[in-house]
Every structure is written in C-alpha cells, then in structure tokens.
Amino acid sequence: MKILLTSAGISNASIRNALVDLLGKPIDEATALFVPTAIYALPGGGDIARRVICGSLGDPFCELGWKSLGVLELTVLPSIKQELWLPMLQKTDVLLVGGGDCQYLCYWMQQSGLADLLPSLLLKTVYVGLSAGSMIMTRFGTTYGGHILPAESNKSLGLVDFALHPHLDHEWFPENSLASLEKLAATIPVPSYAIDDQTAIKVTDGTVEVVSEGQWKLFTPRAF
Template sequence: MKFLLTSAGIKNDSIRNALVDLLGKPIAESSALCIPTAGYGHPMGSPGGAWRFITGQSSTPMCELGWKSLGVLELTALPSIGEERWVPWVREADVLLVNGGDALYLCHWMRQSGLADLLPELPETVWVGLSAGSMVMAPRIGEDFVGWKSPTGSDSTLGFVDFAIFPHLDHPSLPENSLADAEKWAAEVGVPAYAIDDQTAIVVRDGAVEVVSEGHWKRFTP
C-alpha cells in the first residue's frame, strides 16, 4: 500500500500532485472509496460532519476532487455483511479516502472489520488519510490525542508506518496544537514523529518517506 498522510486533505497543488503521482494516473480516471467511520468516534463528530465529508462540502478536500467513481465504505457495517461482499469493493478501488475524527475508534473498526488485515495485500492501492485517518497508520498516537477509549486501554494504532503524526500544527482554532505542544507530545511517544500543518502531507512509498509541503512542519527523533 502507498500512503498520502495529510493533516487536512488535498489542500494545495503540491499535495494534489503527490496524489496523482501515487495513483499513476489522473484523478478523473481513478476510483475511490471514502471511509467516514472515524468521525463517529470523536466527541465533536456528527452525522452532518460525515455528510459534509462525503459530499465534498467540508474544508478538507478529499471526495470532491473529480474521481471517476466514488463510494462510501462504512467500516462498522462490514462485519455484518461478510467479506465476500466488501473485499472485492476494496480490491477494485484505486484509492481509499479516510476521514478524520478519532484515531483509536478508527483503528478499532479497521481491526474489527478485517480491513486492517486486507491492506498488506493491496500494494498498488493509495491510502489518503485526513488527520485521524493519517494518525491511525502510526505505531501510536500519544496520550494527548486519546479521546475514545480502546478496549485495550492503549494508545497503540496500526503501525503501518514507523512514525507518529501530530496534525494541525499551529492551527488558529486549536491553541493546544502549538509547536511547543508538539515537542512535548513527541518526547512522550518515543518513536520518530512529524508535526505537520494543514498545508503539509507525508508520502510513504516502498518504505521511503517524503514530506510535501507548502506550509511548515518539523520532524522529531526520540
């Protein structure tokens, strides 16, 4: 699997170009599934937020980019319909667009649904994460970002990449997301980490990591 891990979606031309490069073809020729699940686990999540994400009416561009086709993959539904139905949907998609919200809730349902187990079998599929949709790929998120409580009591996530992500760096509506806060968070997570603002994304392909940015970011080493 190839990863485009964003703080706030496809916010600028640099991130869009990185997406097209990962797809290997134009967006207009690519099929997408969007995953709204994480939004339901966040205390500020709502049905309206999920609707805005799916219909491309949020401030975090993902679904409105002009895809050849777009469908909704709700992870909480998958255990009740059987893998023989939903696995082909995922295998046929070029890209998975994963909404923000609560990373631990998303992690839980990725495991419960079986999607987490399927991802290693999809080397050409692109995972585009938005905030929690990016953080879930890290080994852990750090206690600062724990909202929904995992049954394990841990802040561990999927570990598909070997670094943690602090999104929305210096966002004007999030005073707790300053660089000083990110430095304290990074010291606690104990793994390599990136603090990224909403104009920044991280590309991971074949184990290589590249930061794409028209904003600002910082890398931390434990």
C-alpha cells in the same frame, strides 16, 4: 505501499501532485472509497460525514473529481459477507480515510478485518488519510473519548515507523502549538512529524517524503 498522510486533505497543488504520482494516472480516471467511520466518534459526526462527502467542510478530499466515489463503512462490515465488499475494495484505486477519533477508527479497522488486509491491499491501492485517518497508520494515535471500547484498544496500526501530529499551529487546536508538540514528541520513542494543514507525508515502499507548502518539523527521538 503507497500512502499519503495529510493533515486536512488535498489542500494545495503540491499534495495533489503527490497523489497523482502515487496513483500513476489522473484523479478523474481513478476510483475511490471513502471511510467515514472515525468521524462518528465526534459530536455531530453524522452531519460532519455528510459535509465532508459533499465537499462543504474542509479542504478537497471526496470531491476531487474522482471517476467514481463510494462509501465503505467499517462498522457494517462484520455483519455482512466479505464477498459483498472485498471485491469492490480490491478494485478501488484509492482508499480515502477520514478524520475523527484514532482509537475508534483503529478498533473498527481491526473488527472489520480491514487492518489485516491493508498490507497486501496497499501493494496496489493508494491509501490517503486525513487527520486521524493518517495518524492511525503510524506509531501514535489519540483518543477523543466519546465512545465505549475495551481499555486495551489500540490507537494506531503502526504500518509506518514514525508518529504524526497534524494541525500544527491551527487556531482550532491551541494544544497543537509547536512547543506543545515538541514536548509530546519527547515522550515517543520514534521520529515524529508535526505538520500543518498545508503539509502531507508521502510514503512509497518505505521511502518517506515531506510534501509541503506550509510548516512542518521533524522531531528525532531521545534515548529511552
């Protein structure tokens, strides 16, 4: 699998170089699909999605200069025939999965059938997550709570065997101090990476590499 898990997008040259390495070609020669679904569980989610696509909010992501950029909305997929969207997905070089709410995103990943496709899809396609889009691939996720889902709905897919805590020490998220995340990590039985918005986790066929021009910390699990 080829996975790049970011806190805030392609925020610096090191993360951009890691993306190009996973793609095996320049960004302007690569096709991308953006998944905005997780954003809709946030207040004003529709406008946030628009701003992310336009590049007027956050670090570079959709507007990196892709050869082409499409939108894959997961909530629509169960109501249309798979042959209308699966060939497009299979031809795409990179899947860009935006932030928002992990539980909402995980639910629609599963309901749409995309979760079942990811293990085989990611043999060729590069997965790039942003915040919740990154956390969903790990062993731990969070929920915003602005939606009605079955109580047992998963918060993550567990495709990589660690937890991820983005936005370390970000002024918008006071609960993401290093001390707070360390306490949280102590409750999780797998390694946990706390990363700031200048850091990403690159996973290539099971090999994990931290790509950073900022701050990060790895917490190892205690014995449970």
